[in-house]
Amino acid sequence: MSGAIRNPNLRILLIALSVLFLDQLTKVLVQRNLLLGSERVVIDGFFRLVHWGNTGAAWSLFKDNNTMLTGVAIVAVVALVALRHQFEIHRPLGQLAMGLMLGGITGNLVDRFRMHHVIDFLYFYTNQRGGTEIGFPAFNIADSAICTGVGILLLLSWQREEGPETAHS
Secondary structure (H helix, E strand, O other), rough: OOOHOOOOOHHHHHHHHHHHHHHHHHHHHHHHHOOOOOEEEEEOOOOOEEEEEOOOOOHHOOOOOOHHHHHHHHHHHHHHOOOHHHHHOOOOHHHHHHHHHHHHHHHHHHHHHHHEEEEEEEEEEEEOOOOEEEEEEOOHHHHHHHHEEEEHHHHHOOOOOOHHHHOOO
């Protein structure tokens, strides 16, 4: 492994840039192939590609608060970078988590600046008896990266360090 890849900060940056690139690439493809507000069934009764604009946060919470959420995202990125050493970045999984979160937040932030909403395009759902549809809120690559990064950090925080204090418990 080269010295550059061993550097935790560079590894985090490379992961974040990869997530950002994949997120923006998929959103451009959605914009080119689906009009805003339209949908395409991929697996009937289970999965659609959609092109929805979200001016809120997850599950459209705080809808129509794009400016406030842009500010929150900027503060989150600055805080994560400034406090990154508090998040297990000495471990490869901690670096992965930090890179995923930074890339995901930045991907959605780019949308908020460019289009004044976040593009969501992955929609999973099921049809119930009587024609009612129940769906998981639409999301994107950035959302997946953020959730995965947070999940990894939670798992890391639950692990107990091996040492003299934990050896007897």
